[in-house]
């Protein structure tokens with residue numbers, strides 16, 4: 001069934017907030033492109049979001065915030081880099097600028113899965129009244145990739161979303177045509193100097209003027225992110241991983257899937273019901289938990305379809321010994 005397309009009045013915003021709280025997916029207009037939003041802290045919703053987009057692997061998502069205060073809770077080092085984040089956000093927020101910052105593990109709420117396991121967080125305050133009202137009414141960050149199936153053009157009208165994603169989302173808020181129509185410019189403030197990761201809705205020379213220095217080009221290709229590699233360096237468990245295991249060997253704990261079940265009390269199951277969406281949502285959390293418990297983990301076979309491709313990709317990288 002195709003999702004309803006609603007005029008964004010107070011009632012529609014309230015309904016969208018209820019949908020988000022329940023782990024649902026809401027297409028929202030921003031000034032750049034329509035985004036497919038969900039609760040940034042809700043693992044299962046995020047797994048569903050990746051699945052709906054058909055992304056072949058987990059690609060980190062941008063967290064959309066209502067204001068600088070919300071951004072400061074998610075990002076560490078806001079005042080570092082000679083105040084670059086403070087200066088850029090003062091000049092260009094709300095607007096089509098995404099800042100990649102160190103993630104604040106103590107106060108941040110955005111889940112590991114939304115960040116693709118990276119120690120960083122991409123943040124943006126969108127300049128669209130509907131997006132702003134939605135984030136404010138929800139009361140926390142919303143992660144939102146462009147609301148298109150992976151590999152297709154980004155949508156700039158509610159009709160585009162309805163046509164391509166209508167069956168996969170719960171609600172579409174119609175905010176008219178997007179003002180910018182191009183995705184946000186992404187700047188990383190993680191390294192020694194600011195770097196342009198993705199050209200977008202802002203002129204880089206305007207950014208350079210505010211920064212008072214040139215932007216380093218690239219370093220990271222946002223559309224083929226180095227995140228999977230960084231993810232593994234960051235996430236590589238101390239424990240040895242043995243994949244496609246049917247049972248435990250001596251000294252191993254078991255990470256099961258579906259009926260490839262759990263026997264011991266220290267074992268875990270990615271999804272007893274065999275749901276790849278649930279397994280994706282649980283992957284990082286359970287790997288960490290087992291890593292704390294054992295020096296060797298045997299992992300049940302995960303089907304290599306849908307989100308299972310990304311799960312297997314992550315598991316294979318995690319199993320590789322450097």
Ligand code: TXA
Pocket residue numbers: 030032033034035036059060061062096098100118120121122124126144145146147182183184185186197220221222223224225
């Ligand atoms: O204008 C936009 O940015 C739109 C609207 C909806 O806000 N969103 C958007 O999201 O374009 P998406 O998911 O299509 O693209 C986000 C890009 C991806 O290329 C991703 O790799 C990059 O941002 N990204 C997210 N977090 C990152 C991080 N921590 N480090 C480096 N790149 C990151």
Ligand code: MG
Pocket residue numbers: 145146154
């Ligand atoms: Mg996109």
